[in-house]
Amino acid sequence: MKLDDFDFDLPETLIATRPVRPRPSARMLVVEGNVLRDQHVCDLPGLLRKGDRLVLNNTRVIPARLIGNRHRNSAQGPVSAKIEITLMEPQAQGGWRALAKPLRKLMPGEEIRFKGGLTATVAEKSDSDLRLVFNVDGAGFEAALLAAGTMPLPPYIAAKRAPDAQDNDDYQTVFARTPGAVAAPTASLHFDADLLAQLAAMGVDTTEVTLHVGAGTFLPVKVEDVTTHKMHAEWGEVTPRAAAEIAATRAAGGRIIPVGTTALRLIESAARATGKVEPWIGETDIFIYPGFQFKTTDALMTNFHLPKSTLLMLVAALMGQEQMKQAYAHAVTKEYRFFSYGDASLLIPSTA
Template sequence: MKLDDFDFDLPEGLIATRPARPRTSARLLVAKGDDLRDLHVRDLPDLLGPGDLLVLNDTKVIPARLTGHRTRHTPQGDATAKVEITLLEPQADGTWRALAKPLRKLKPGEVIRFGDTLSAEVAAMSDTDLSLRFDAVGEAFDAALAQVGAMPLPPYIAALRPPDEADRQDYQTVWAEKTGAVAAPTASLHFDDALLQALRDRGVRFTHVTLHVGAGTFLPVKVEDVTTHKMHGEWGEVTPEAAEAINATRANGGRIIPVGTTALRLIESAAAEDGTIAPYQGVTEIFIYPGYRFRVTDALMTNFHLPKSTLLMLVSALMGQDRIGTLYRHAVNSGYRFFSYGDASLLIP
């Protein structure tokens, strides 16, 4: 299974840099068997009904992109230099692992100041990242970060425009609750309160799980034989209540439909061979590619993914490579908007 098997041509003009407004006006490509239908997210209540369970990721994206200054001591006096930081994940010792630009000019013990409300000491360095110890913790840290940080837009959007105030709402789900992600579960960005209520009125049920999406979700696959790729780890939790809801839905013959690949990867990590789910808490590194046997997922709502990405491999595992190839060619030819702020698909094997 070669990396080039998951490549396709995508015109740059189809990369969405802003979301559809309202959220539910985004287009929805519905693929069921050999049938393709061009609809909109607002049509979901007509596609789902009693017995269906949507699994939603309730992680909350932090404003993880920081611009700070370090002080350098020179013979001519002190000088400041700009440093760009992207937080990756908190560590057990209270520090944060982060990316820095420029990285190699920093040294352990140096202090980076992010305005008047937040600063951090460089606690440790590696060839690729560093650890920062901030001068605030808990709620004080969250408040300071909200003041000085920017939303960590994906690289393919950040390359086209900088983050702004609108992204603080646009790049967050309406049910975001548990702080810890540095990337959004983007299929969930299409929902608003009115759509959730319309789905409830149809008898659709919801349960929440948590997967803190990391920056590793954007890392390219660098091996030619995709089966040798090593996935990044992300922390997740399936609560006893969520496990019970999923198991009860399966027992009653209902469909389990994760909204987004993050929710799918988590529930597949927590599922036993027979498809039953137990409460789960820990890091998942599950890599789903063609040949994988899905244990609990019956359908998936997801956005359109990057060429040669692990997420394109995941949807190919669900629908079949040939089918995904046909679906993506249709999406490109029909002008669907791609990636995090783009349109959505509902994939029903």
């Protein structure tokens, strides 16, 4: 299975840099078996069934992009220079793994000062990233980040424009509760309170799980044989309540429909051991590509993904490579908006 099998031509003009408003007005390509239908997210109540269960990722994106100044003493006196930090994930030994621009001149022991009194010390450094230890933790750290940081927009958006105050709302789901993600579960950005209420009124249930999306979700696949790719790990939790709700829907004959690849990867991780979703907590590096045997997913709502990405491989595993090639070719021809702030798709295998 080669990396080029998951490539396609995408005009740059189709990369969305802002979401549409209201959220459910986004277009949605429904792929049901071999049938393609152009609809909108607000049409979901007519596409789902009473007894279906949507699985939502309630992670909350933290303002993980920080601009500060590095400080160290030298023989010529104190040194200060501007530095850009992007937090990636908390570390078991304390502190945060982070990217830095520029990275080369940063040295262990150096202090980086941000606005509002937030500071970080470089604890370790590698060729690609570093570990930072901050001067506050817990609730104090969250408050300091809110004051000093900005939303960590994906690289393909950040290359076109800087984050602004509007992104604080746009890049957060309406059900975000548990802080820790540095990227949004973007399919969930299409929901608002009214759409959720409509779905509940018609008997579509929802279950919340947590997967803290890491910056590794944007890392490119660099190996030609995709089966040798090593996935990044992300922390997640399926509570006993969530597992019981999913089991009840399955027993009643309802469909389990994760909203977003993050929710799908988490519940499939939680179902690996027994074939059904169990209470689960920890890090998952599950890699889903064609040939994967799904244990619990019946359908998926997701955005349109990057060429040669692990997420494109995931949707090909669910629907079939040829079907997804046709769907993506259709989306390009019909000028759907792509990636994090783009349009959605509802993928329903012919067996669902």
